[in-house]
Amino acid sequence: AFDNAAESCVGGVCTMGACDATWSNCDGNPANGCEKQLTVDGKNCGACGHDCLGGTCVAGKCQPFTIALGEPKPWSIAVDSTHVYWSNYTSTGAIRRATITGGAAQSLASSQNLPNGIAINSTNVYWAAEGEGRVRMVPKSGGSSPTQVWYLAGANPMAVSATDAVVVWDTWAGGIYRANADGSSPAVVYTIGSNSNPNRIVTDGTYIWWVNWGGGQVRRGTLTSAMPINLATSQGELLSVAVDDTYAYWTSGNPSNLIRRGLKGETSTPVTLASEQTSTPIGLAVDGTHVYFASADAGTVSRVAKSGSPATVELLATGQGYPS
Numbered sequence: 001a002f003d004n005a006a007e008s009c010v011g012g013v014c015t016m017g018a019c020d021a022t023w024s025n026c027d028g029n030p031a032n033g034c035e036k037q038l039t040v041d042g043k044n045c046g047a048c049g050h051d052c053l054g055g056t057c058v059a060g061k062c063q064p065f066t067i068a069l070g071e072p073k074p075w076s077i078a079v080d081s082t083h084v085y086w087s088n089y090t091s092t093g094a095i096r097r098a099t100i101t102g103g104a105a106q107s108l109a110s111s112q113n114l115p116n117g118i119a120i121n122s123t124n125v126y127w128a129a130e131g132e133g134r135v136r137m138v139p140k141s142g143g144s145s146p147t148q149v150w151y152l153a154g155a156n157p158m159a160v161s162a163t164d165a166v167v168v169w170d171t172w173a174g175g176i177y178r179a180n181a182d183g184s185s186p187a188v189v190y191t192i193g194s195n196s197n198p199n200r201i202v203t204d205g206t207y208i209w210w211v212n213w214g215g216g217q218v219r220r221g222t223l224t225s226a227m228p229i230n231l232a233t234s235q236g237e238l239l240s241v242a243v244d245d246t247y248a249y250w251t252s253g254n255p256s257n258l259i260r261r262g263l264k265g266e267t268s269t270p271v272t273l274a275s276e277q278t279s280t281p282i283g284l285a286v287d288g289t290h291v292y293f294a295s296a297d298a299g300t301v302s303r304v305a306k307s308g309s310p311a312t313v314e315l316l317a318t319g320q321g322y323p324s
Contacts (some may be wrong), residue, residue, distance in 0.1 A: 003033030022060070024048050054101040064301075064317045067102045075324055076118040076159075077283075078125070083140070087115035087127055095127055095138065095146075108142040117159030117200070119167070121181060126167050128157035135160060135169050137183050149179050150186040158198065163205040166223060170198035170210050178208075178223055190221060190228060200240045207263075209248050211238035218250050220265055231265035240284035242291075247306070249273075249291055251281040258284075258293055258304065274304050274313050283324045292316070294323035 001007060005025070006017035019025055019034035026036040026048035036044040038060050044050060045057035052062035067084055068074075074096075075089035085097045085108075095109040095118065109115075113131030120126070126137045126149070133155045136146040149167065150157075156172035168178045174193045179186040189208070192198065197214035208221050209231075216235045221228030236252040243249070247260045256277040262268030273291060274281070279298030284291070290303040301317040317323075 002030060003035065004037075005034045061316075064320075065102065067100070068096070068098045068105045071096065071105070076116060076127075077324070078118050078120045080120060080140075085118060085120055085125055085140070087112075087118045089114055089116060091131060095125060097125075097140070097142075106142055108138050108140075109136065109146045112136070112146075116157070117169070119160040119162040121162045121164045121167075123164070124162070124181065126160045126162050126169075128160050128169055130156050130158060130172075133157065135167075135177075135179075135186075137167070147183050149183040150177060159200045161202045161208075163203060165205055166203065168201055168203045168208050168223075170201045172197050172199075174198065176201070176208060176210060176221065189223065189225060192219075199238060202241055202243055204243065209241050209243055211235075211241045211250055213238050216252075218248065218261070220248070220263075229265060231261050232259070232270050235259070239280065239282050240293075242284045242286050244286050244306070249284060249286060251284050251293060253280040253282070256280055256295075258291060260291070260306070260308075271308055273306075273308055273311070274302075277313075294320070296322045296324060299323060 002016040004020045004023040008015050008017045016030040022039045023034035024036050025034045026044050040057050042052040042057045045052050045062050046060035055065040056063045073089045074086045076087045078085045083097045088094045093112045093115045094107050096105050098105040112129050115127045116130040118127045124137045125140050133153045134151045135149040138146045157169050160169040165181050170176050176190040178189050195214050196212040198210050199213040201210040211218050217233050218231040219228045236254045239251045239253050241250045249260045251258050258274040259270050259272050261270040279295035281293040282296040283294035292303045294301050299320045302313050302315050304313050
């Protein structure tokens with residue numbers, strides 16, 4: 001008899017068959033049968049090796065849990081293999097981090113005026129101090145004063161993106177900028193006009209993608225001043241952008257849609273993955289299979305398949321306070 005599994009006789013040898021429903025042989029050892037129940041195991045939730053990182057597993061899905069509490073207006077977020085980093089968007093804001101399993105939060109920078117977008121690479125944290133017209137950086141481990149990467153009075157930098165070679169940012173005043181990852185040689189890449197209002201930005205080290213909130217355009221350019229192209233126009237009030245190896249994804253608030261298009265964009269037609277959402281899909285992230293978005297007004301976090309099939313929006317969390 002094998003625990004939580006069927007048995008069969010093959011060539012005169014007792015052999016373990018299929019696991020019982022909700023159970024799995026995660027260690028590959030038939031001697032102890034199918035040893036993990038995927039509906040409740042926090043280390044193997046829904047699939048072998050799917051770790052809830054300290055959260056509980058209910059019906060094969062990891063449940064939300066608190067990493068940090070009492071933070072004043074946490075706004076933008078970045079994650080690596082060990083820590084979660086965020087900006088507190090107030091006039092006396094801070095850049096903070098905590099371990100991905102929760103615990104005491106660590107302040108990396110304080111007294112920042114409206115720190116908006118945040119980004120990380122292997123060594124540094126970068127952020128756009130919107131209220132000061134500055135972009136700053138600090139080592140991910142903390143312990144030193146922030147370094148100023150760039151300053152322009154009244155420019156209102158909104159978002160940053162970084163690789164181990166380069167950091168890029170945009171400004172509400174209508175500029176796309178870059179610097180080396182060590183903060184040296186800041187320079188303007190594009191000047192696109194204040195009525196466009198660049199809002200969110202991302203780079204892979206070769207290209208830059210950004211969304212113009214005011215102009216309703218999704219654009220792609222290079223790290224040089226070569227002419228950018230429009231991936232899409234007339235998209236409404238654009239709120240966020242993300243990319244993977246194949247597609248660019250973006251969200252709009254009016255109308256409330258989540259849309260994708262091929263990275264190169266010259267010939268591909270945009271595909272709507274989730275349309276007419278009941279609330280503003282302000283946050284956006286992608287992994288190998290899904291696009292995740294936070295709907296601010298509804299207090300929900302959801303996901304939809306990147307392929308568009310199935311087209312069903314799956315609700316992951318409710319009752320969140322203006323998630324971003």
